[in-house]
Amino acid sequence: MTVDGHVNYYAVSLAIAVCSMLPFVLAFEGRKPQARELVVIAVMVAIIVVSRAAFFMLPHFKPAVAIVIIAGAALGAQSGFVCGALAAFVSNFLFGQGPWTPWQMLALGLIGCLSGLVFSGAARLRRPRPGLPGLPGLPGREEGAFASVRARKRAERLRTAALCAFGFLITFALYGLLLDTAAVAIFSSGIQGEALIATYAAGIPLNLVHAAGTAVFLAVFARPMIEKLERVRVKYGLYGGRAAGCRPYSGRGKPRPYGGR
Amino acid sequence: MPPLQRAGQAPPLRWAVSMGNATQYSAFAGYHPLVNYLFFGYVVLVTALFPHPVFLAISFAAALGTSACLARRSMPKFGLLLAPPLMALAVVFNVCFTHRGVTILGYLPSGNPLTLESLLYGAASALMIGGVVLWCACYGAVMTSDKFLYLFGRVVPAMSLILSMALRFLPRYRAQAARIASARRGIGMGVSSPANPLAKLRAGGEILSVMVTWALENAIETSDSMRARGYGLPGRTAYANYRLDDRDRGLLVVFAVAITILLVLVFSRIVSVSYYPVFVMNAGGASPAPTVVWAAAYPVWRAVAYACHAAVCFLPLGLEVREDWIWRRARTGMLVDGAD
Known part of the structure; x- marks a missing residue:
């Protein structure tokens, strides 16, 4: 990556961005995912892109990161990564591809992956259960569906608050800083501390708006969206989700969500 | 170009081509x-x-x-x-x-x-x-995305399939969102025009949530249909409209x-x-x-x-x-x- 003795930072950072996405891509492709999984991911990608396009008039106040976080939380880390990375790629078909595309893909992919690790990783390790996905230890439906409506609402609120805080932090810290660093690598002949600090400082207001937007959209969208995703997951037995006493929908005949054989 | 087009006269051929598909x-x-x-x-x-x-x-x-x-x-x-x-x-x-x-x-x-x-x-x-x-x-x-898919369909098949489906979903979801919004207006759940931003955001969230339900149900149907047609079975080929001829060589x-x-x-x-x-x-x-x-x-x-x-x-x-x-x-x- 050196041309005539000095390091080309753009080349190095591009190589890093591409190489860090490769393991995810290879793992996903190597698993030979089922058609049903692919279609659900495609749905999420399309929804992210549509939602980014729908708020074109508000710069930086976009629901895209929020929905990537929801996708990661509901579908798991690997699908979250694929959703985020492909959503960045597809939406740039509308907004313009450029030298920034690989970094947007990496940033959104990592956000989806981290969200999956934080919000669905622990739950996946246990027996998949119906009801609410989310933070380990929160009550699901089987733990007192009627007795503790209040407790469930409180748990839901807690989960939404956790999602909002996570969204705010990760948008500001990961997406903002990663893309600001990429901007320095694109614009400058080297990575100087001074240039980095100036770029980060200039980026703070924009990143704050973006992060606040993510938190607001999570507060509004998270509950309904996760419920819908969970409903489909349970109804059709996607991603290991299944209703109590019900075998996963095999694709033959009508699904029998509640009650089994 | 406009002076060429008069009333009752067919538009010049060039228009017909460039209106149909810009990249053509x-x-x-x-x-x-x-x-x-x-x-x-x-x-x-x-x-x-x-x-x-x-x-x-x-x-x-x-x-x-x-x-x-x-x-x-x-x-x-x-x-x-x-x-x-x-x-x-x-x-x-x-x-x-x-x-x-x-x-x-x-x-x-x-x-x-x-x-x-x-x-x-x-x-x-x-x-x-x-x-x-x-x-x-x-x-x-x-x-265009179809060319990209043609090139990378064999290298990263799952990702390419997601890409092509997502691109197809975009216009479909836009149309569906408009349909949902008009249905909501029809039953009196639309947002009045000088609404406060929060109400608008909430309404947008609800439309999105309706659309997600519809889209996911629709997705299951799509994937069942794909399964029925033998997606992922060995020996299947894909139609491609490209040929490497002497000009390309x-x-x-x-x-x-x-x-x-x-x-x-x-x-x-x-x-x-x-x-x-x-x-x-x-x-x-x-x-x-x-x-x-x-x-x-x-x-x-x-x-x-x-x-x-x-x-x-x-x-x-x-x-x-x-x-x-x-x-x-x-x-x-x-x-x-x-x-x-």
Whole structure:
């Protein structure tokens, strides 16, 4: 990556961005995912892109990161990564591809992956259960569906608050800083501390708006969206989700969500 | 064009073509996706990675010409509008934050030196960024998503399938969102026009949530249908509307020859550049030069390198211009024929 003795930072950072996405891509492709999984991911990608396009008039106040976080939380880390990375790629078909595309893909992919690790990783390790996905230890439906409506609402609120805080932090810290660093690598002949600090400082207001937007959209969208995703997951037995006493929908005949054989 | 169209007269053929599918009309887009992709891969990588001023100038000029030519054919103007501010930013950024270089022109208000070298590198990186942005805009116009899927469908099949399905879903979801909104208005759940932003956001969230339910149910149907048609079974092939013919092979040979010559000349350092600490261009070849004759021929080899780079960069523009010329000549002929 050196041309005539000095390091080309753009080349190095591009190589890093591409190489860090490769393991995810290879793992996903190597698993030979089922058609049903692919279609659900495609749905999420399309929804992210549509939602980014729908708020074109508000710069930086976009629901895209929020929905990537929801996708990661509901579908798991690997699908979250694929959703985020492909959503960045597809939406740039509308907004313009450029030298920034690989970094947007990496940033959104990592956000989806981290969200999956934080919000669905622990739950996946246990027996998949119906009801609410989310933070380990929160009550699901089987733990007192009627007795503790209040407790469930409180748990839901807690989960939404956790999602909002996570969204705010990760948008500001990961997406903002990663893309600001990429901007320095694109614009400058080297990575100087001074240039980095100036770029980060200039980026703070924009990143704050973006992060606040993510938190607001999570507060509004998270509950309904996760419920819908969970409903489909349970109804059709996607991603290991299944209703109590019900075998996963095999694709033959009508699904029998509640009650089994 | 408008004067040609009168009441009761069929629009000229050119309109019919350019309205149907914008990329159809571009001559370069008519070549095989592999040719398109290799071309853009070459120009974007060379522009981004090799900061030689002559190379950058050639690449930028070609990018400007090609994108201006494609912009007439309904390419989005986004790249053309975005490039100038980014280029200005690149110069300012370098001058302000890079203080390497030995030729001091003056001092910045911060007390840091303003060097000729950082100014030159700023200018070079402005050309680089402008070139890459414009080439990416052209890429978007020429490499449509179906071509991308054709090329990468075998390398990353699952990801490509997601990509193609997501692209198909976009217009579908937009239409469905409009349908849901109008249904909600119909049952009196629409948002009144001077609504506060929070209510609008909430309504948007509800429409989105309805759409997600519909989309996911729809997705299950799609995937069952795919399963029924044997998705993922071995031995299935996909239809592709592309054929690598002699015309494409010719361009591939041109690319291969030009790129080989360039690689040899760049890695033997006959064409080279260095910005810091002093700006030096084409400092020499392998030193010491093998023979005097070889050293004397350096200017010739440099001219060859520039010519090769220019030949590749200006290739699509040349094809477009040639196509235009052929078209204009053919149409003049038709008009004369029609007058008879």
